[in-house]
Amino acid sequence: MSVDAGPRGASEPILRLRGIQKSFGPVHVLKGVDFEARVGEVTALVGDNGAGKSTLVKCIGGTYTIDEGEYVFNGKAAHVHSPRAASALGIEIVYQDLALCDNLDIVQNMFLGREEVTGVSRTLDEARMELLAGQTLASLSVRTVKSVRQKVSSLSGGQRQTVAIAKSVLWNSKLVILDEPTAALGVAQTAQVLDLVRRLADQGLAVVLISHNMNDVLQVADSVAALYLGQMAAQVRRSEVTHTQIVELITAGRSGDIGLTSTAAAVVEGNGAAA
Amino acid sequence: MSTIGNDRVSQPLREGEEELFQTRELSTVEYARDYVQRLRGGEMGAIPGLIGLVVLVILFSFLQSGFLSAYNVENMVIDGAPTIIMAMGLVFVLLLGEIDLSAGTASGACAVLAAVLLVRHNVNWIVATLAAGALGALIGVFIGWLRAKVGIPSFVITLAAFLSFQGVIVIMVGGSGSILVTDHTLDALESASISDYMPIWAGWALLAAVVLGFAAVKFRTLATRRKAGLPAEPNQIALIKVAALAAGGALFVYYMGINRIVTHTFLTANQKSEGVPWIVPLLLILLFVLTFLLGRTRYGRHVYAVGGNDEAARRAGIRVDMVRISVFVVCSFLAALSGMVQLSAQAGVNSAQGGGNTLLLAVGAAVIGGTSLFGGRGRVIDAVIGGVVVEVISYGMSDLISGSNGPGWQLIITGIVLLVAAGFDAVSRRAGFSRQ
Numbered sequence: 132m133s134v135d136a137g138p139r140g141a142s143e144p145i146l147r148l149r150g151i152q153k154s155f156g157p158v159h160v161l162k163g164v165d166f167e168a169r170v171g172e173v174t175a176l177v178g179d180n181g182a183g184k185s186t187l188v189k190c191i192g193g194t195y196t197i198d199e200g201e202y203v204f205n206g207k208a209a210h211v212h213s214p215r216a217a218s219a220l221g222i223e224i225v226y227q228d229l230a231l232c233d234n235l236d237i238v239q240n241m242f243l244g245r246e247e248v249t250g251v252s253r254t255l256d257e258a259r260m261e262l263l264a265g266q267t268l269a270s271l272s273v274r275t276v277k278s279v280r281q282k283v284s285s286l287s288g289g290q291r292q293t294v295a296i297a298k299s300v301l302w303n304s305k306l307v308i309l310d311e312p313t314a315a316l317g318v319a320q321t322a323q324v325l326d327l328v329r330r331l332a333d334q335g336l337a338v339v340l341i342s343h344n345m346n347d348v349l350q351v352a353d354s355v356a357a358l359y360l361g362q363m364a365a366q367v368r369r370s371e372v373t374h375t376q377i378v379e380l381i382t383a384g385r386s387g388d389i390g391l392t393s394t395a396a397a398v399v400e401g402n403g404a405a406a
Numbered sequence: 407m408s409t410i411g412n413d414r415v416s417q418p419l420r421e422g423e424e425e426l427f428q429t430r431e432l433s434t435v436e437y438a439r440d441y442v443q444r445l446r447g448g449e450m451g452a453i454p455g456l457i458g459l460v461v462l463v464i465l466f467s468f469l470q471s472g473f474l475s476a477y478n479v480e481n482m483v484i485d486g487a488p489t490i491i492m493a494m495g496l497v498f499v500l501l502l503g504e505i506d507l508s509a510g511t512a513s514g515a516c517a518v519l520a521a522v523l524l525v526r527h528n529v530n531w532i533v534a535t536l537a538a539g540a541l542g543a544l545i546g547v548f549i550g551w552l553r554a555k556v557g558i559p560s561f562v563i564t565l566a567a568f569l570s571f572q573g574v575i576v577i578m579v580g581g582s583g584s585i586l587v588t589d590h591t592l593d594a595l596e597s598a599s600i601s602d603y604m605p606i607w608a609g610w611a612l613l614a615a616v617v618l619g620f621a622a623v624k625f626r627t628l629a630t631r632r633k634a635g636l637p638a639e640p641n642q643i644a645l646i647k648v649a650a651l652a653a654g655g656a657l658f659v660y661y662m663g664i665n666r667i668v669t670h671t672f673l674t675a676n677q678k679s680e681g682v683p684w685i686v687p688l689l690l691i692l693l694f695v696l697t698f699l700l701g702r703t704r705y706g707r708h709v710y711a712v713g714g715n716d717e718a719a720r721r722a723g724i725r726v727d728m729v730r731i732s733v734f735v736v737c738s739f740l741a742a743l744s745g746m747v748q749l750s751a752q753a754g755v756n757s758a759q760g761g762g763n764t765l766l767l768a769v770g771a772a773v774i775g776g777t778s779l780f781g782g783r784g785r786v787i788d789a790v791i792g793g794v795v796v797e798v799i800s801y802g803m804s805d806l807i808s809g810s811n812g813p814g815w816q817l818i819i820t821g822i823v824l825l826v827a828a829g830f831d832a833v834s835r836r837a838g839f840s841r842q
Contacts, residue, residue, distance in 0.1 A: 215723070230721040232714030234782030235707075243711055244722030246704045254702040257627075258634040265636075278440075278637075 143206060144169045145337045146191070146222075146306055151200035153186055160186045162361040163200070167354075168306060168337040173328060175348040175369075176341045178358030179381055184341050187358065188308055191339075192224045193217035205305070220306075223299035227311040229291055233284040237276060238264040240283055241298040267301050268293075271330055275323065289320025296327055300336065307331060308339040313347055325351050345374055359384035364391050434640045452776040454830050455791045458823075459798065466802035473802060477666040480683060482797045484596050487685045488513070488748040490793030492768035493775070494696055495740030497789050498733040500772055501700075501713040503781025504553065504560040506737045507765060508545070508567035513745030514760020515571045516542045518578045520746060521585040521755045524592075531589045535746055542742025543735050550731030560734075568765070576757045584756035587749060595684050596751035603681030609659040612687055617652045619694075624648060658682075685747065689790070692740075696786040709733060713782035744768075763817060770824040771796045778831050792827075799823060 144167035153161040160183050168174045178184045189195045193211040202209050204220050211217050217224075231240050238257075241264045249256040264279050273293055276286065283291060292312050299307050309328065313321040321344075329351050332338045342348050348355060349369070356366040357380035364384045372380075372389070379386035466473045492509050499506045506512075516538040523534045545567070552563045579585060587593070594602035604612070624644050631638040659682060666679040700706035711719040712729045720726050748764075749755055773779060774795050775788025799820060807815040 214721075226721070228717075230715070230718040232711045232718050232782070234714035235710060239707065239710075240718075243707075243718065244724050246707055248704060253704070254698075255704065255707065258630045258636055261631075261636050262634050 145205055147201070147203040148191070149201035149203075151187070151190060151202070152198045153183075153190055153195060154198055160361055161190070161197075164358070164361070164363045165366070166356055166363060167366060168339050169354070170305070170337045171332055171335055172353040173332045173338045173340055173351045174354045174356060174366075175352035176339055176356050176358065177343075177348060177377065177381055181360075182358040182381075183361045184358055185310075188224065188310060188339075188341065191217070191308065192222060218302065218304075221302075221304045222306045222308070223302060223304040224308045225292075225295045225299050225310065225312065227314060229295045231283050231291060231295055234282065236282050237268075237279045237286075237294050240294060241267070241301055243298075245302070263301065264297075267297050270334070271297055271300070271327055273297060273327070287320065288316050289323045292316065292320075292324050293327060296324070296331070300331060300334075304336065306337045306339065308341070310341050311343065312340070313342065313344060321347070345377060348377065349374060355380075357381050357384075357390075359391065362391060365389045434642055437640055437643055452785070452788055452791050454827070455775045455788070455795055458774070459791065459795050462795065462798050462802060466798065466806075469806060470802060475666075476661055476664040478801060479661060480597075480666060482794070482801050484683055484685060484751060485800070486793045486797035487596065487689060488744045488751065489764075489767045489771050489796060490689060490790055491692060491747060492741050492744040492764070493771035493789035493793050494692060494786050495737035495744070496768055496772045497777050497784045497786055498700075498709065498736045499560070500769075500777050500779060501709050501781060501784050502730060502733050503713055503779075504730070504733070505564065505769075505779075506549065506560065506734065506741075507564040508549065508571060509564075509737060509741040509744075509768060510760045510762075510765030511568050511571035511575065512542060512545050512738050512760070513741040513748065513764070514575050514755070514758075515545075515578075515745075516742035517745030517749040517759055518575050518585070518755050521587050521749060522578055524587055524589055525585050531592045534589075535592075538742045538746055539739055542739040542745075544738075545742075546735030546738030547731065549738065550734035553734065554727040554730040572761055575755075575759050575761075579755065579757040579759075582757045584754055586754040588753070592746070592750050593753050594750075595688065596747060597683045597685075601677050601679060603662075603679070603683055604687070606663050606681055609662060609682035612682065612690070613652075613655045613659050616655060616690060617648065620651055621648045685750075688747075692743075693786055693790060696736075700786060705729075705732075710782060763820070766824070767796050767800075767820065768793075770820060770827065773824060773831060774827040776831075778835060779828060780831070780835055783835075795823070796820065 146166070146168040148164060148166040151161050151164040151166070152159075164183070164187060166176075166187065176184055176187070186195065190197050191211070193214045193216050196212050202211060204211075204222075209216075209220060211220065211222075232243065235243070238261045242260045247256040247259050247263075248254060249259070261279055268276070268279065271293075275293065276290055283294065286294065296307070296309065296312065312324050312328065316324060325347060328338060328340060332351075332353070340347070340352060352369045354366060355369050355372065355377055357364040357377065359380065362384070364380045367389060372386075376386040376389070380390050384391040463474070472478055492513060496506060496509060519541050520534040520538040523529045523537055524531065529537075549560070549563050549567060552558050553560045576582070597603055624647065628638045628641070628644060662682045663680055667677065700709060708719065708724045708729050709732075711722065711724060712726050716726050719729075745760060748760070771792035772784065772789050773792065775784075775790070775792030777784025777788045777792075800816060803816045803819055804812065
């Protein structure tokens with residue numbers, strides 16, 4: 132049903148989901164979702180409220196376990212039962228409500244829970260952490276923070292988002308999922324964060340961007356996956372669709388000859404109404 | 407704020423633009439500017455407490471003759487010690503934005519247990535102290551478990567514990583009496599007799615150890631940072647800090663070396679009362695160990711993280727519940743130590759042990775020193791600075807406001823000072839957040 136044309140489809144997707152099913156009691160949230168994310172690409176995951184975006188992401192991240200379906204990561208079938216298992220694979224999720232501690236500085240936040248220690252006394256290796264944090268930010272061409280020893284409370288929204296994203300790439304991650312990274316940002320800061328998102332992909336990560344903002348999606352995405360009432364309406368190349376088509380996929384599940392077939396859409400709609 | 411720099415959001419390095427995170431030495435001026443900026447950002451730390459301390463000392467030294475006499479200073483140290491130790495423990499709890507209202511009576515209960523063991527069961531002081539410490543830790547586990555696992559607000563748990571422990575103390579002491587403890591080692595800690603002090607040479611040796619240790623840690627850290635190519639504090643600033651510590655310490659040790667017996671009676675004919683109180687090295691050890699724990703270990707980092715944003719800490723894989731329980735254990739354990747020191751000061755315990763304003767003074771000490779009541783901000787040294795401020799007020803006021811209402815006024819003033827400190831805390835917290 133889903134058609135990722137993938138003209139540059141030479142690269143095998145690092146994450147491939149097939150027929151993912153997830154129910155919460157009687158509520159059937161994901162109904163056979165297919166999804167792919169490729170290295171070096173930004174894959175936008177769009178969909179209306181309640182389409183199942185968050186559930187899908189939580190299944191990928193191991194917060195929820197999938198009921199049924201194929202979860203292939205890096206060419207191997209993976210069983211992700213916990214967030215820890217996901218991070219062991221190299222999957223990092225940056226949540227919408229930033230998981231940063233205001234009272235800690237940038238370095239401390241980036242290494243939170245995975246602090247480097249040194250010597251027999253197992254004291255914190257501040258110098259090493261500061262160096263690595265600085266290098267990571269520099270590699271992402273982040274120049275908007277003055278010092279990595281600044282407290283997060285003194286940062287702007289865009290800077291905080293930047294730190295949260297940079298944190299996720301410190302860990303040798305392969306797939307980074309960003310949940311509405313620009314939702315609370317102004318115009319300039321949004322541009323700043325989108326730029327960073329693009330750079331992550333250019334550095335060889337697979338990036339999944341969840342967004343409600345069509346402009347963001349059109350600006351940075353290589354591939355667009357539209358969820359519609361728990362089904363993947365379509366995963367298409369960004370270059371092959373227009374703004375209007377994406378909106379139609381989100382709101383109706385189909386647009387012209389792409390998307391769910393009219394019968395499938397009707398069935399889904401019927402189920403959706405029943406649920 | 408100039409650092410946001412939205413005007414140069416997303417471009418590659420422009421001509422002449424400074425690359426960030428480059429290897430460079432901070433100049434003294436830059437360092438000072440950074441420091442001022444941190445202060446303005448709401449990270450005042452112990453600065454208000456220190457300023458208050460200096461002002462109060464100057465004020466009282468004019469208003470009250472003999473305020474800075476060796477005898478008075480020594481008494482302030484000895485009386486302040488239990489408050490300081492309890493406040494050190496409270497810093498851990500406050501860092502999580504929790505409160506332990508039972509620390510005072512818990513310290514009393516632990517001290518009474520030790521006294522009962524010492525006097526009625528003739529165990530030696532080591533066993534008694536260990537028993538008190540173990541009881542303290544156990545109390546902490548219980549409170550922490552109720553908070554973290556059952557989910558009762560710490561305010562309510564510890565209020566209940568505060569009341570119950572008062573009852574336990576009355577029962578254990580046996581009505582409204584007291585238990586005298588004559589163990590020499592324990593009593594010497596707080597110098598209950600006039601000649602139980604460190605020898606003069608030991609005082610200087612202690613000072614040398616502290617200064618050299620501080621300098622070694624300081625310069626080693628700076629060397630590591632320079633080697634890694636990270637911005638480091640200028641050497642001059644580090645030297646000034648070491649020199650200030652050495653000078654202040656030398657003044658204190660010298661001062662404590664003066665014989666404090668001014669008028670000799672037949673009882674003190676051949677005796678001298680001089681030297682640093684034995685409690686000082688204990689305070690220094692606690693300060694060092696706890697500062698290390700909070701500042702240099704993963705555990706300490708996790709305490710700050712949970713205090714700042716427990717959801718973020720949970721997502722980072724930190725066992726939030728265990729951290730929450732642990733701070734109550736640290737707090738109650740230190741309360742037990744504080745109780746033992748108080749026992750030493752009084753050479754015994756009574757049925758109101760650890761009650762009254764014991765806890766209020768300790769919380770006041772932590773907050774005055776710069777530890778935030780909102781969690782996430784505070785250091786162990788805050789407890790020391792704040793504890794000294796509390797003691798200075800207490801001694802300064804005691805002579806100033808004489809008469810039968812004296813103690814009443816003293817409480818009122820201490821309460822006001824606590825409120826002012828909490829006000830500082832709240833306002834500086836806003837200052838820190840207003841820059842988002």
